[in-house]
Amino acid sequence: MKQELELLLAPEVAFDELARYEAILQHAGLRPGQADFVHLRRRSIDARGRQPLVRLRADVYTEAPPKDLFGPWFTYPDVSRARRKVLIVGAGPAGLFAALRCIELGIKPIVLERGKDVRARRRDLAAINKEHTVHPDSNYCFGEGGAGTYSDGKLYTRATKRGDVGRVLRRLVQHGATPDILVDAHPHIGTNKLPAVVQALREAITDAGGEVRFETRVTDLILDHNHLRGVVTATGEALEADATILATGHSARDIYELLHRRGVLIEAKPFALGVRVEHPQSLIDQAQYRRRERGLLPAASYALVHQTEVKGRQRGVFSFCMCPGGFIVPAATAPGEVVVNGMSPSRRDSRFANSGIVAAVELDDLDLKQHGPLAGLHFQQQIEQRACLAAGGTQQAPAQRLGDFLKNKASAELLETSYQPGLLPVRMDEVLGATLAARLRQGFENFGRKIPGYATNAAQIVGVESRTSSPVRIPRDAATLQHPVVQGLFPCGEGAGYAGGIVSAAMDGERCAEAVTELVGSW
Structure with missing residues (x-):
């Protein structure tokens, strides 16, 4: 049996685990030992009255809770020898979540990131703060995890119609984020903890046979009429794949200029x-x-x-x-x-x-x-x-x-x-x-x-x-998520104008991976 409760508690009770448990049982009309499990579902601050209170939603089970209470855990098959490959340009939340979803769908992702991994990136951030030296490819915006890694890690989003918010949060928890983000109304990981989560996401990609290449900046496109076959990197290496997910973030101005120069349709927004x-x-x-x-x-x-x-x-x-x-x-x-x-x-x-x-x-x-x-x-x-x-x-x-x-x-x-x-x-x-x-x-x-x-x-x-969002939109078809003119190009995330934060970018990355899977076999 399950009771669904909503109650208001003083902060001193709500944030004390034992006191909170006793208050929930009392509200449910139960004594200690009568509840098999208490599942805290939501926690938010209500500061509208004279004294701030904490609003809780909780489920109280008097028998064993269902096994899938916290949703499915994620498993990743080995895609090292997968026939289909997708290039993903950018290792921010859109790119990383696109890569993991590709793996789940049996496609090998090759992630190209212009910046450095989270640990090496720290030295360049220190250089900005102490020496006033800006590295164009490694800074607070560019590098593993994108801008969100070292600029807060807030996970609140209003974009609930774009995908499964809970799925994104569960994936983050599986890779090291605090379970509190599944409960708090305005979840937050924190800049000090997010780098380890980002590294774990990347390791999940590489452990499953995907690739993540750092310090690999895209400088040109391999276009065959109106079909994008792949990209060229700053070293002159040409990389081809079945499709390309462009998830470069809102500050990759050189990518916008490249698209414009190569005649790929983009729009001011x-x-x-x-x-x-x-x-x-x-x-x-x-x-x-x-x-x-x-x-x-x-x-x-x-x-x-x-x-x-x-x-x-x-x-x-x-x-x-x-x-x-x-x-x-x-x-x-x-x-x-x-x-x-x-x-x-x-x-x-x-x-x-x-x-x-x-x-x-x-x-x-x-x-x-x-x-x-x-x-x-x-x-x-x-x-x-x-x-x-x-x-x-x-x-x-x-x-x-x-x-x-x-x-x-x-x-x-x-x-x-x-x-x-x-x-x-x-x-x-x-x-x-x-x-x-x-x-x-x-x-x-x-x-x-x-x-x-x-x-x-x-x-x-x-x-x-000035970097609140992208000033450019890379258009895409609403149904296929593919560029309306260039086949094989899937604009994605904040940089393309379709997201506005870590969670919405991650959801958009997953959607693009699913769209690639649907279309790649039809070409």
């Missing part, structure tokens, strides 16, 4: 651009939980959105990739540009909270006549390069105290920051331009009315947050 705002985490905790000490509650987060109007054009301004208890990190992919992103360790115990605050950039805002489908890419580059020049030509980032920004006033000095390369006081209007700055001001003023103390000089904005 809307994206968003802005800044990172950094507050003391204690300020956000106080505002959200209405208590000075949060106790056992996790570091508080927020999600904000406001519709702005500048020069008669309405555009949304919203928070993006909010990192409670986190750090701001340098995410440039080439020398001469400054880009910032956010990350949190698993404990989320930094003294700082940061979030991207970005404004929508629509096609009407871009110079499509001059740059065509690459217009958004050029728009991004211009602002990133201005940010670098304004902050001294290194990986220091331009910054301004939030209250000063709202008053259009220069900041005489900045606050302590989590951003390791350092900050330089700059009027952010000079970096962002008047229109974008005006939209962000409207957004921050609105957010200050929603969260007490938010729009204050106790916070500062750091620029620029």
Whole structure:
């Protein structure tokens, strides 16, 4: 027999395993020993009342639970001698999950990653923070696991119609992620733990006979009329396969330029651009939980959105990739540009909270006549390069105290920051331009009315947050997921414009692998 329960508990009870168990049994009308198993299904924070509570959903079994309670475990056949092969360009979540799904379906994946493996990649990240040296193929965006590996590891997604979210989370748990991600409403692995999970995913691919090649950058396509036969790497090696899944991430600008140069149809798409705002985490905790000490509650987060109007054009301004208890990190992919992103360790115990605050950039805002489908890419580059020049030509980032920004006033000095390369006081209007700055001001003023103390000089904005999503879409047929013109090309994940985070990218990778399996035998 199973009882399905939903209950609200004080944090001191909800996060204490024994106290939680006793509370659930009491709610079910049972005594200790009468329950065979308690399955915690969902946990979320409810901070709407005067005191924050924890909302739990749990199943209580008075007999043995079903064997498939946690869903199927994944097994991978040996595909080392498989007749069918698929090239997968990019070893981010879309590429890795596409490779594992290919293996399950009996196809050998060959994953090509321009960057380094997670361990070797750390040295290049240290060089950005300490020496201000950006390695174009190994940085916070490029390398094993993609941008998510070293920029937080949040797993929350609204893209539940694109695939099986639970399947993705179970696969991550099987490869070393904490089982808590199967329960928490906003699951998170943490930057300190995600590299080991990514390495385990890669080892599962290679143990099953797949290949993963690092420091292998694709520089050309092998096109036979409108059929993609394979790719050419930077060393001149030509690789052919039955199909190619292109999962390069949203920062692989050279791939967009290559496709455009080779006449492969691509499209400009809307994206968003802005800044990172950094507050003391204690300020956000106080505002959200209405208590000075949060106790056992996790570091508080927020999600904000406001519709702005500048020069008669309405555009949304919203928070993006909010990192409670986190750090701001340098995410440039080439020398001469400054880009910032956010990350949190698993404990989320930094003294700082940061979030991207970005404004929508629509096609009407871009110079499509001059740059065509690459217009958004050029728009991004211009602002990133201005940010670098304004902050001294290194990986220091331009910054301004939030209250000063709202008053259009220069900041005489900045606050302590989590951003390791350092900050330089700059009027952010000079970096962002008047229109974008005006939209962000409207957004921050609105957010200050929603969260007490938010729009204050106790916070500062750091620029620029420009890699929220791809400014280019590589089109594909809705049914087959294949490019509408080039046979054998399967655009995939964030870089192609079909995902927006680790989980949605992973689901899209699996879908592309399944689409390849359906079509590859018909050619």
